[in-house]
Amino acid sequence: MKNLPFHAVLSRIAFSGLATIIGIVFALPLVWFIFSPFNARAELGLEIPDPWTLSNFFTVFGNGFAMQALWNSFIQAVGGVILVGSAATLAAYALSRSSIPGKGAVTYILLLFSSVVSGTAAMVPIFLIVSAAGLMDTHLAVILTFAGGLLPTAMFILRDFIDGIPKSYEESAMVAGASPVQAFFDVALPVIRPGIVVVVVWAFVNIWGSFLIPFILLRSSENMPASVAIYSFYSEAGTPVVTLLAAYSLIYSLPVIALYLFVSWKFGFRFFGGIKA
Amino acid sequence: MTTDVSASPPKSKGKNFALLSNRTGAAFFVPAGLLVSVFVIIPFFWVIFVSFTNRTLLGKTALSPEFVGLANYLTLFDPASFFQRGQFGFSLILTTQFVLCSALLGQALIGLILAWLIQTVPPAVKRMVETFVIGAWILPEVVIGFAWFAFLDYDNGTLNMILTNLGLPKGDFLLQQPFWVIVIFNTWRGAAFSMMLFNSAFASIPPSYFQAADVAGASSFQKFRDIGLPLIKGHIVTDLILITMWTFNVFTPFLLTNGGLSYKTELVSIYNYRVAFQDFQFGKGAAVGVIMMLINLAFALIYLSIGKKKTPKT
Numbered sequence: 150m151k152n153l154p155f156h157a158v159l160s161r162i163a164f165s166g167l168a169t170i171i172g173i174v175f176a177l178p179l180v181w182f183i184f185s186p187f188n189a190r191a192e193l194g195l196e197i198p199d200p201w202t203l204s205n206f207f208t209v210f211g212n213g214f215a216m217q218a219l220w221n222s223f224i225q226a227v228g229g230v231i232l233v234g235s236a237a238t239l240a241a242y243a244l245s246r247s248s249i250p251g252k253g254a255v256t257y258i259l260l261l262f263s264s265v266v267s268g269t270a271a272m273v274p275i276f277l278i279v280s281a282a283g284l285m286d287t288h289l290a291v292i293l294t295f296a297g298g299l300l301p302t303a304m305f306i307l308r309d310f311i312d313g314i315p316k317s318y319e320e321s322a323m324v325a326g327a328s329p330v331q332a333f334f335d336v337a338l339p340v341i342r343p344g345i346v347v348v349v350v351w352a353f354v355n356i357w358g359s360f361l362i363p364f365i366l367l368r369s370s371e372n373m374p375a376s377v378a379i380y381s382f383y384s385e386a387g388t389p390v391v392t393l394l395a396a397y398s399l400i401y402s403l404p405v406i407a408l409y410l411f412v413s414w415k416f417g418f419r420f421f422g423g424i425k426a
Numbered sequence: 427m428t429t430d431v432s433a434s435p436p437k438s439k440g441k442n443f444a445l446l447s448n449r450t451g452a453a454f455f456v457p458a459g460l461l462v463s464v465f466v467i468i469p470f471f472w473v474i475f476v477s478f479t480n481r482t483l484l485g486k487t488a489l490s491p492e493f494v495g496l497a498n499y500l501t502l503f504d505p506a507s508f509f510q511r512g513q514f515g516f517s518l519i520l521t522t523q524f525v526l527c528s529a530l531l532g533q534a535l536i537g538l539i540l541a542w543l544i545q546t547v548p549p550a551v552k553r554m555v556e557t558f559v560i561g562a563w564i565l566p567e568v569v570i571g572f573a574w575f576a577f578l579d580y581d582n583g584t585l586n587m588i589l590t591n592l593g594l595p596k597g598d599f600l601l602q603q604p605f606w607v608i609v610i611f612n613t614w615r616g617a618a619f620s621m622m623l624f625n626s627a628f629a630s631i632p633p634s635y636f637q638a639a640d641v642a643g644a645s646s647f648q649k650f651r652d653i654g655l656p657l658i659k660g661h662i663v664t665d666l667i668l669i670t671m672w673t674f675n676v677f678t679p680f681l682l683t684n685g686g687l688s689y690k691t692e693l694v695s696i697y698n699y700r701v702a703f704q705d706f707q708f709g710k711g712a713a714v715g716v717i718m719m720l721i722n723l724a725f726a727l728i729y730l731s732i733g734k735k736k737t738p739k740t
Binding site for chain 2: 156160161164165167168169171172173175176177178179180181182185192193194195232235236237239240242243244246247248249250257259260261262263264265266267268269270271272273274275276277278293294296297298300301304316319320323329330332333354357358359360361365375376377379380383384391394398401402405406409
């Protein structure tokens, strides 16, 4: 570091300057979102709160529709996560540890389909299937649709993870007399847990943040998740109540931010980074 | 990573016995298999079927749709109206421009530049840059849509405030330049993925390569061009295919411009939504879905064939 030639020091400064400028440009659209939740007179303009206040948050807590929507987001995300987590773990374990014929082909076909049948291309058939099943405007419709869509990727992540774990753990349990199912629940499951955590966090963030699927499948305001509620707040309400919206957006974003920090602290973000789809 | 999907290489037989019997394995697979079949595989075939009918959301044809053959496709590809505003061809071309500008030029290029820059900058700068770039990427899309709505507001928006302070004229960008707004918006939103992918690619290059170049007196641009770029070629291809697929399917600009006045920002995904859920023409919407899926299929096959040959470590 010390005896760098002059041009190297200069290029280092130029690099830092350029990186800082790009960083600031990226920050600009978010600055408003950081300040206005704490400003009692927040409008669409940028203004540093004076004084800082939490009154907007109390407005949100007093708004029944907004709170109901957060609760709906929670039900749908947690429901979806439980389904994805449990079904993906079982299936990934089967793909990794059994010798079902054609499992390589199954894996390949699933990945292909899941990247072809995206949410936007499949909105018509998904709507038709949900309505044929009589599930329109229910939490279950959203939960099942997300579970189906997220499962293929979740299975691949977990299968990779399980393939990396030596079989000798379960083998020794089975030599000691455990059944395969016991070996799975008592020996393999605890070892796989970090992989499951990553999949669960990834699925939660995906469901929690998504807009299109609930927007199509849900009709009544009692079932709307927060994403659809926020959109209806600023697209339909004539003049949006900015103070409410700003604070509400922040509350709604908190779980995602918290989970991101958790994953980057626990696993490093790189692994998580590649799999957002 | 999801790239390694080719069947795992055959291991030496005999030593490896399966831990699960085929029957238990199949039972473990059933819940996931059912869910994926109903919500991923059946939709794929159902959408093809519906695209050959005149099914609508409401009215008589909602209950008893008729088979209309290729009529929906012929309407979509009708040469007389194909390129007109609000027609399929228009949205297809708009989407192509959107992908070229915001994914290939925007996200990939800015991601690459950022990844290269943060290799050498002080940790504090690196952390600052990463926080905002990744923040743009992880925050939920509705929140981002609303934040940009405020950012671009004509009267008080942050952007116009900055322009005024710099002595530049204000602009009502959402109204005047909606296409460039969603291009910049999508670049901003998605650059994080490319940055992280290229960042880990650069980090996997042995430092001795760069040290040797330093000894030879190479400039950082020379190092970038002659060492960095060639060694991450595989990652660049992977990145381009993935961000192209994602950008092609993205629906988020709808939250910002609602498709736009006179369809100026009506990407294929938004066109599909309008045809099916605002005009209630399910048959036609299904035909759009089929074409989108065929395009997705082409990209997915390219991606999988590359992933088979070489698995990039991300």
